[in-house]
Amino acid sequence: MATLRFFALKELLNRKPKYIDELGKLTSDYFGKYVFDKGKMKKYLSKEAFEHVMEAIEKGSRIDRKMADQIALGMKAWAIENGATHYTHWFHPLTDATAEKHDAFIDIDSNGGVVEGFSGKLLVQQEPDASSFPSGGIRNTFEARGYTAWDVSSPAFIVGTTLCLPTIFVSYTGEALDYKMPLLKALAAVDKAAVDVCQYFDKNVTKVSSNLGWEQEYFLVDEALYMARPDLMLTDRTLMGHSSSKDQQLEDHYFSSIPERVIAYMEDFEREAYLLGIPLKTRHNEVAPNQFEVAPIFEEANLANDHNQLVMDVMKKVARKHHFRVLFHEKPYKGVNGSGKHNNWSLSTDTGVNLLSPGKNPRTNMQFLTFLLNVMKAVHTHQDLLLASIMTASNSHRLGANEAPPSIISIFLGHELNRVLDELEESVPDKKMTPDQKTSIKLNIGKIPEILLDNTDRNRTSPFAFTGNRFEYRAVGSSANCASALIVLNTVVAQQLKDFKQEVDALIERGAKKDEAILQTLKKYIKETKNIRFDGNGYSQEWVEEAARRGLSNVSSVPEALSAYLSKKAVKVFSDNDVFNQTELEARVEVELEKFTKKIQIEARVLGDISINHIVPTGVAYMNTLIKNVQGLKDVFGEGEDFQELVGDRLELIRKISDHIHQIKVKTTEMVNERKVANKEEDMHKMAELYCNKVRPYLEDVRYHIDKLELIVDNEMWPLPKYRELLFAR
Ligand code: ADP
Numbered sequence: 182m183a184t185l186r187f188f189a190l191k192e193l194l195n196r197k198p199k200y201i202d203e204l205g206k207l208t209s210d211y212f213g214k215y216v217f218d219k220g221k222m223k224k225y226l227s228k229e230a231f232e233h234v235m236e237a238i239e240k241g242s243r244i245d246r247k248m249a250d251q252i253a254l255g256m257k258a259w260a261i262e263n264g265a266t267h268y269t270h271w272f273h274p275l276t277d278a279t280a281e282k283h284d285a286f287i288d289i290d291s292n293g294g295v296v297e298g299f300s301g302k303l304l305v306q307q308e309p310d311a312s313s314f315p316s317g318g319i320r321n322t323f324e325a326r327g328y329t330a331w332d333v334s335s336p337a338f339i340v341g342t343t344l345c346l347p348t349i350f351v352s353y354t355g356e357a358l359d360y361k362m363p364l365l366k367a368l369a370a371v372d373k374a375a376v377d378v379c380q381y382f383d384k385n386v387t388k389v390s391s392n393l394g395w396e397q398e399y400f401l402v403d404e405a406l407y408m409a410r411p412d413l414m415l416t417d418r419t420l421m422g423h424s425s426s427k428d429q430q431l432e433d434h435y436f437s438s439i440p441e442r443v444i445a446y447m448e449d450f451e452r453e454a455y456l457l458g459i460p461l462k463t464r465h466n467e468v469a470p471n472q473f474e475v476a477p478i479f480e481e482a483n484l485a486n487d488h489n490q491l492v493m494d495v496m497k498k499v500a501r502k503h504h505f506r507v508l509f510h511e512k513p514y515k516g517v518n519g520s521g522k523h524n525n526w527s528l529s530t531d532t533g534v535n536l537l538s539p540g541k542n543p544r545t546n547m548q549f550l551t552f553l554l555n556v557m558k559a560v561h562t563h564q565d566l567l568l569a570s571i572m573t574a575s576n577s578h579r580l581g582a583n584e585a586p587p588s589i590i591s592i593f594l595g596h597e598l599n600r601v602l603d604e605l606e607e608s609v610p611d612k613k614m615t616p617d618q619k620t621s622i623k624l625n626i627g628k629i630p631e632i633l634l635d636n637t638d639r640n641r642t643s644p645f646a647f648t649g650n651r652f653e654y655r656a657v658g659s660s661a662n663c664a665s666a667l668i669v670l671n672t673v674v675a676q677q678l679k680d681f682k683q684e685v686d687a688l689i690e691r692g693a694k695k696d697e698a699i700l701q702t703l704k705k706y707i708k709e710t711k712n713i714r715f716d717g718n719g720y721s722q723e724w725v726e727e728a729a730r731r732g733l734s735n736v737s738s739v740p741e742a743l744s745a746y747l748s749k750k751a752v753k754v755f756s757d758n759d760v761f762n763q764t765e766l767e768a769r770v771e772v773e774l775e776k777f778t779k780k781i782q783i784e785a786r787v788l789g790d791i792s793i794n795h796i797v798p799t800g801v802a803y804m805n806t807l808i809k810n811v812q813g814l815k816d817v818f819g820e821g822e823d824f825q826e827l828v829g830d831r832l833e834l835i836r837k838i839s840d841h842i843h844q845i846k847v848k849t850t851e852m853v854n855e856r857k858v859a860n861k862e863e864d865m866h867k868m869a870e871l872y873c874n875k876v877r878p879y880l881e882d883v884r885y886h887i888d889k890l891e892l893i894v895d896n897e898m899w900p901l902p903k904y905r906e907l908l909f910a911r
């Protein structure tokens with residue numbers, strides 16, 4: 182019996198690295214070639230139109246219709262010169278991918294001829310028939326109109342022959358149906374709140390930007406093997422597979438030399454990314470075999486997130502050229518590391534200051550401590566929201582499952598910074614400060630950069646770590662749209678900065694000096710956030726127990742985590758900062774619950790199919806060869822006294838196989854029944870709970886028996902590529 186697995190393995194013997202021809206050119210020669218950036222706008226737009234766009238980008242003002250026509254004209258000219266024939270509004274619906282609907286530039290002119298047309302109206306706004314995108318009930322299908330509107334702050338780009346315009350996606354009644362619109366709102370909220378707080382330290386600050394540097398982890402798998410694994414094809418992860426005798430124990434993959442076929446792939450997608458103006462900087466092997474990472478230089482958060490989504494798309498496309506498939510799933514393989522997407526996040530001013538970087542004197546350092554502690558306080562107050570923002574069916578395999586970080590949000594500061602905060606807490610008196618005390622505190626604060634330099638120790642197990650000049654939100658999943666985490670982070674920080682300002686102003690009103698008021702408030706925050714500071718091993722059982730004693734939240738169920746979005750506190754913080762209204766929050770939770778449910782549903786179906794169509798028949802076939810063998814031996818030797826001894830091991834094996842097959846069938850049937858019960862549930866939250874608690878556990882139960890069978894059954898007969906092949910073949 183020749184299985185697909187062996188065809189796939191044979192295919193692999195002929196694989197060669199596929200190098201691209203155009204290497205050798207300087208990256209800077211072609212970087213951003215397909216982006217309608219400032220330089221190109223200047224060239225292709227009238228002065229008036231150019232200034233109009235710049236103002237819209239910088240001040241958030243509206244593009245007026247007349248100008249839009251002019252801009253469209255210039256943009257079209259550039260796009261056509263670069264081979265574009267179509268255009269699309271490119272947006273981030275609440276699915277796992279970006280969306281696009283292409284329209285040709287063609288128009289019929291007054292003489293009935295075909296011309297290349299593209300008007301300002303089409304540039305600025307579109308109404309795609311978007312009734313199939315998730316909306317959580319905001320758009321009834323009879324009122325399917327949602328519209329997309331151009332986000333001027335992220336430049337247009339060309340992919341293939343299509344001009345892509347980054348856009349937001351909203352319902353006809355104005356509610357957000359995507360990730361971009363709330364992200365832009367959260368960024369505006371943090372901008373305003375941070376500028377206000379900056380005024381204590383520097384009156385020249387008029388704008389604060391949020392920055393994102395993502396680190397994207399991914400797995401590569403050969404496409405032939407991928408095709409022979411229905412679970413990978415349909416769910417992006419392996420639903421079965423016994424661990425390989427060797428996987429990551431020796432840690433010999435991490436940072437080792439990159440395999441040739443993989444390097445060729447990386448160079449290819451990096452080149453595509455450079456053409457699109459995405460500043461990719463770092464590439465390396467990750468901890469698990471066949472796991473890799475790519476990271477750019479950080480950018481303004483909205484742009485950086487567009488770039489992340491775009492690069493994921495590019496990586497998927499280019500992978501096919503190299504006979505690879507790229508897996509962004511958080512846990513494609515059991516027992517080896519999963520994939521995350523660290524979100525390196527900071528705030529910076531238009532005066533060129535990174536607010537999360539210690540400065541050079543007491544004043545800038547006080548500003549640094551202010552922002553550091555406000556972020557900590559925001560994370561402390563809204564830990565449940567931060568968790569909700571990253572909890573999905575796939576990421577929950579990383580969070581709260583074994584061999585993974587727990588679903589507890591804690592903050593790593595490192596030894597030195599912890600000491601700084603402890604000292605500050607000690608040194609600031611509760612009553613009025615003497616001039617001597619003030620001087621000494623300021624002196625100490627002034628010394629921070631010297632201490633921190635080279636002292637930003639690392640802790641890979643912390644979900645939210647301070648790393649010298651930024652926070653790294655590490656719990657974000659590799660398949661996520663970073664916006665989900667960034668919306669929450671920027672909103673809660675915005676709110677916290679407003680609260681801070683109010684507290685400080687109140688103290689000043691009561692007669693405190695500004696510095697004193699700030700220090701008193703920071704001291705209070707140090708006390709209040711103490712329990713979220715943790716520098717130890719975040720993956721350990723001790724931490725789970727310790728965190729419970731500290732009263733930190735630890736929720737590993739996805740539906741439960743998502744319900745945090747609907748708490749009174751959450752509704753208030755989102756609506757006060759004009760990011761989400763209650764309807765939008767309810768819709769979003771509904772969409773997330775539905776996504777979660779559907780994913781488990783698909784996994785359960787796929788597992789059922791593979792069990793019954795692939796695994797059980799294979800087990801039976803192998804069992805039959807054993808039975809034949811026993812029968813043959815009986816014919817040869819007769820059923821004498823030592824016959825039992827002769828075939829005892831095979832009888833034992835037959836019994837074992839039979840038992841596993843039986844269990845697979847029984848458990849698969851039970852799983853189907855639980856699904857039927859769950860599908861009858863009308864309340865989305867309850868249905869998700871049922872899928873989480875009643876259906877999902879069967880995935881592991883069934884898998885257990887399949888993985889045991891894999892160890893027993895003749896290797897030649899096993900139909901699915903094994904872990905050793907998926908993880909090491911390349
Ligand atoms: P690591 O040592 O964690 O791998 P890197 O130095 O490779 O970190 O940086 C990871 C990411 O963090 C990169 O995208 C980098 O541009 C980004 N980064 C660095 N400084 C900042 C900052 N101040 N704000 C946001 N992102 C930053």
Ligand code: MG
Pocket residue numbers: 396523653
């Ligand atoms: Mg990092």
